[in-house]
Amino acid sequence: MTERMEEALNKQLNAELYSAYMYLSMTAWFEAMNLDGFASWMKAQALEETEHAMKFYNFINERGGRVRLMPIEGPPTDWDSPVDVFEAAYKHEQRVTGLINDLVDLAIQEKDHATQIFLQWFVTEQVEEEASFSAILEKLRMVGESPGPLFMMDRELGQRRVNLPVASNP
Numbered sequence: 001m002t003e004r005m006e007e008a009l010n011k012q013l014n015a016e017l018y019s020a021y022m023y024l025s026m027t028a029w030f031e032a033m034n035l036d037g038f039a040s041w042m043k044a045q046a047l048e049e050t051e052h053a054m055k056f057y058n059f060i061n062e063r064g065g066r067v068r069l070m071p072i073e074g075p076p077t078d079w080d081s082p083v084d085v086f087e088a089a090y091k092h093e094q095r096v097t098g099l100i101n102d103l104v105d106l107a108i109q110e111k112d113h114a115t116q117i118f119l120q121w122f123v124t125e126q127v128e129e130e131a132s133f134s135a136i137l138e139k140l141r142m143v144g145e146s147p148g149p150l151f152m153m154d155r156e157l158g159q160r161r162v163n164l165p166v167a168s169n170p
Ligand code: FEO
Pocket: 016, 019, 049, 052, 093, 096, 129
């Protein structure tokens, strides 16, 4: 693996950890608002982001690269409303999609076929992530501030279970 590719993968490992950190911050906000279902959904998302980070961690190691951890930026801690949270989260996922696409472009440039194949999982994952954030955002926009439907959504989102298949296993 080229040095350029290794550095870019390390940067993405950091970006995935930042995602986890930001979603954990959103979890804390929902908890403070007593929206436990939203909180539990966000916590599951934070854990999945840690799993994404571990996929990069493991891949860099498997390729004989060197994992170098960098400081994680501090996430925002306050939002105006649940809609505000999901707008920020959706925008964030769109940004992450851009980062993944840039990584694919770099892997093509570097003629790094293994990394291209590794990144395909993330390309597909980003389609799903954007879709799920945008679906919740649209619903929230319809619900507005009405407590009844908001609590129904809260109960529904609380059903999400965490899916941590492989990367976190030592
Ligand atoms: Fe790891 Fe939400 O992208």
